[in-house]
Amino acid sequence: MAATDASVEGQQTPVRVSDTEAGVMEKETGTPRIISVNGDDTSSLRSAGGRKTKVTLQMKIISVVLVSLIGFGSHWSSGVTGAMKTALKKGMGINNTQYALLDATDNFIKSVLIITTGLYTDRLGGAKTLVWGNALFTIGSVLVAAATTTRNFKFMLGAMVIQSLGDVATQVAQYKVFSSWFAPSDGFASTLGFELGLGKIGSFVGQTTANVIATNLGDFSWTFWMSVVMNVFTNLVTVVFYLFTRWCNKHYSDGGKSDPATGEVLTENNRKLEWKQFSRLPWPFWCVIMFTGFQTTCASVFGSNATELAEQRFHVSSIKAGFYSALTQYMGFFLVPLLGMFIDVFGQRLSVMMVCGTGMFLSMSLIMWAHTMSGTAAGFGFYAFAVSLGPTVIIDAIRTSMWYQDVFGSAYAIKICLNNVMSIIMRIVTGVIQDHDNDTYNHVIIVYVILAAGSLLIGLGLVVGGSSFVSPIELGRLQWSRKKRFAGGDKINEAREAFETGIRAVWNRRFSMFSLVVLFVLTLGAWACYFWGVATGHND
Structure with a gap:
């Protein structure tokens, strides 16, 4: 060449x-x-057609702010349902199994469609997918609010399906956007940290105000109508971002965004569906997926029940419980941006995952074995710390573990699929356990401890696997600092080429296909749990 x-x-x-x-x-x-490796961020390059080929920092910051505002609205809406569990059960006249079914409907839709959505997000681009995804989500939120007003459980189930169809698109799209603007150790983690930190604020506001709105306005359905207003705001910001993206495409050439370490061009969309790349994702990626399967599921299922658990353990009203649980879940919002900057500069992604798993295990252990209010409060504190570490390091580790950015949407869709599949199974199971345990969490906590222990063990295994004695490049590069990654770009490219040839290519393809089959089997199990809930969820 x-x-x-x-x-x-x-x-x-x-x-x-x-x-x-x-x-x-x-x-x-x-x-x-x-195409090239150029670590000089201050240089301004131009193509032959006169368009700039180096995207300016100002444009990147604008994109981050706009997508973060979109995320703020969606996180605000997601914080409402968990805080309203008690009010929903009383107002709609449903039990824990039915509530778990309601919650699992969202997970079911995502598990069905998320992989296809990821592939088409890579094909169409994140900005375009955000527009129609948020529009559909808003329509669903209107129907959900109407269902709570009419107290119709079956109507609410159907509305949740429509809302989930929109949510399934936007979840992949916003991080696909980030991957097309920023490379690992070159702002990707910092961008994630900023968006997730702002999202935590949104979730905190949504969860703490949910019961306040319901109490002061006299009906819990008003909380869901307020969520509709927030979703309309999200749609407006999405349209602005889409127009901004189109403007950037006119003023910057395709080569304007690249990885300064490896020279890989960061793409917004592909010319075709990348089925082949999707089917042979590298084994370090699947290691990160194993970790998120335990840690994120534990955090998600526990988080959805934290308000009710706080009511029981602290003996307080739903308003105070909502505030306490929101505080413990989102008080670490200021840590998230700092963590993103730390990962960009110093790396140590595997070490952070191990610390995250340790924090989750300590948290669930305290909540299980320390039944006092002080012990529960300490457990919530460890949870607040651990849950602040998880999303940023997991998403960045997924991106860093991959050889090609142009299938990041598909790879991230796998992560969401597994999380939702596991959540379906765990929420149905824990809902049944709670209904047979006098509505307490004494036995449900055991499930949380097992999930947290799994994340701890996998985190330890990743640190050992990433050492210089086991896998210094393939897995070990997740530990690399910004300086080391920029200096080792040639090593990454050489490892990628070696990974795609000979027996290693065959082995990795088989391992990736085996992992996809395992995910498919888990998905079938989750669907079985879901339809079992449909058949029995209305029986006390």
Whole structure:
């Protein structure tokens, strides 16, 4: 292949980059996937057509702010349902199993459609998917609010399906957008931290105000109508972001966003569905997926029941319980942006996952064995710390473990699929356990402890596996600092090429296919749990 030429604005002589330095690699279609390595963020490059090829920091910051505002609205809405569990059960006249079924409906829809959505998000682009996804989500939220007003449980189940169809699209799309603007150790984790931190504030506001709105306005359905208003705001911001993205596409060429370490071009959308790349995701990616299967599921299922647990353990009203549980779940919002910056600069992703798993295990253990209010409060404190670490490091580790950014949407869809599949199973199971345990959490906590213990063990295994003695490049690069990753771009490209040839390519493809089959089996199990809930959820 010929060397790559790049002209720097203000210089008369074009800079010529060798194949080794550029890491040039072609797709099977012949289109270059990786064009050059340029760590100089201050340079302003222009294409032959006059468009800038180097996206400015100002444009990147605007994109982060807009997508974060979109996330704020969706997180606000998600914080409402968990806080309203007691009010929903009383107002709608349903039991724990029916509530678990209501909650599982959202997870069921996502498990059915999320993989396909991820593939098509990679194909269409994150910005376009955000527009129609948020519009559908808003329609669903209107129907959910109407169902709570009419006290119709079956209507609410149907409304949740429509709302979930929109949510399933937006979950992948917003992080696909980030991956197309930022590379690992070059702002991706910091961007995640900012968005997730703002999202925690949104969830906190939604959860703490949910019961306040219901009490002061005299009906819990008003809380869901307020959620509709927030969703309308989210739609307006989404349209602004879509127009902003179109403007950027006119003023910047496709090569304007690239990984400064490996030279990989960061794409917004693909020319076709990347089924082949999807079917051979690297084994370090699946290691991260194993961790999130335990840690995120534990955090999600516990979080949805935290308000009611606080009511029982602290003997307080639903309003105070909502505030306490929201405080413990979201008080770490200021840690999330700091964690993102830490990961971008120092790496240590596997170590952070291990600390996260340890915190989850300590939290669930205290809540299980310390039945006093002080013991429960301490458990909530450890939970607040651990849950603040999880999302940022997991999403960034998924991106860093991959060889190609253009299938990040599909890879992240796998993560969401597993989380929702596990949540369906765990929520149905724990709902049944609670109904047979006098509506207490004495035995439900055992399930939480098992999940937390799994995340701790996997976290320890990842740290050992990423050591210089086991897998210093494939898994070990998740520990690399910004400086080391930028200096080791050639090593990453060499490892990628070795990973795709010979016996290692065959082994990885088989391992990836085996993992997809396991995910499919778990999905079938989750669907069985869901339909069992449909058949028996109306029986006390």
